[in-house]
Every structure is written in structure tokens, then in C-alpha cells.
Amino acid sequence: MGRGLLCHTTMATQGNKWAIVMSRGIELSDQVVELDFLYPSEGVHKRLDAGYFITSVAATQDQVAVVLSFPKQKPSNTTQETHRTPSFPCELIKENRTKNLYITSLCYGRSIV
Template sequence: MHFLPKEWIMECWEDGFYITAMAGSAGGSSLVVTSKGTPYAQQSYKVSDSFPFKCINKKWDAGGFRITACAATPDQAAFVLSVPRRRPMEETQETLRMLAFQVAV
């Protein structure tokens, strides 16, 4: 089972809805909330069984992307990165990854 339903998310994005919240369960299922009228102009997400450090850094380096949601099941973690419609005056994000990253619920 996939953590996030890709086709449904793509349809939501096409209709102007963006991911605003997520949750994962110990049983492997997920809950995804999408909303219209968000401050986001674009989104991307990554589902991984390990911490997606390179992917997150690549999005940060591309400019504008910030982590706006994350969730996990026992097997996978998902991170949503968004570009705001209006750039904040100054914003910096950091992540802390423990030596042995494990998805925890």
C-alpha cells in the first residue's frame, strides 16, 4: 500500500487544492487533508523508508520550497514541501536527523 495516493493528490493539485495536513497510522494507512485558498503556489512530496535528506536539500536549494507537512507509518515517512505565493521576508528551516532514522508512530 502506498502511503499517499498519488493520482488523487495530482487531481487535487489540478483543482487548486493543496495538502495542508497529514497523519499516518500504525496499521500503515494515512489521512491526507487538502484545502483550497492556501498560501501555496506549488507543492511536491517525497515518500521514503529512510530520511529523504538529499531530496529536501535539493528542494531547498531550488529556492522557495519549505517543509509544510510530514507524517509517518511504521514503514514509511512522507514530507510535503511547498512554495508560498508570497515570499516571506526571511525564513530559514533546518531538520534534525538522528543517527538511526526510524519511522516512529
């Protein structure tokens, strides 16, 4: 694992099919998947508070899955923000780049009203 970088996993969906990429040799001490029919907010926040990082997110019309990983050694000076928006977040992306925050995962899913 490079300095300041968290190794990422990948997950995607198409219709009702799931695709995942699983890796060996990355420096993680734990990894979990939070799965829900709406958004696994409670489980995600619990893991983030415990030091996990979101490393992948994907959604079908029926489910949302969030992969959270715990690095063996936490990178220094690391920040992660999550956002849910009703449309593509062009302005939010521009604003966050000025704070040196970059997209590490993005997915599209059903809107929850």
C-alpha cells in the first residue's frame, strides 16, 4: 500500500447481476459488505466511526451494497466524504477538488423519496 493511499476493491451492477473484483496482496486487516434494500446508513456509519473506509459501492434497482475496508495501517492525513444526490453532482465534485478530495467510488441507483 502506497503512502496516503488506501487499496480499492471494485464492484458493479447491471440490471440484477453483480460483478466484483477480489484481490490478494492488498494490505487490509478486515473488510465487510453492508447490504440493504434502501441504503445501509446505520451499518455504514458504524463502520466509518470504527475507522473503516468505503472502498466500493454499487446498486441495483432493489439493493445497495457498500464495501468497507479496514487498512492494516491507516494512511496519515486521510479524509473521506460520502454524498447522496438526486442528480449527477458536477458542482459538488468541483467544490471537493478544491479541498483535494477526489472520486474513489461512484454509483447510480434508485432514488429514495
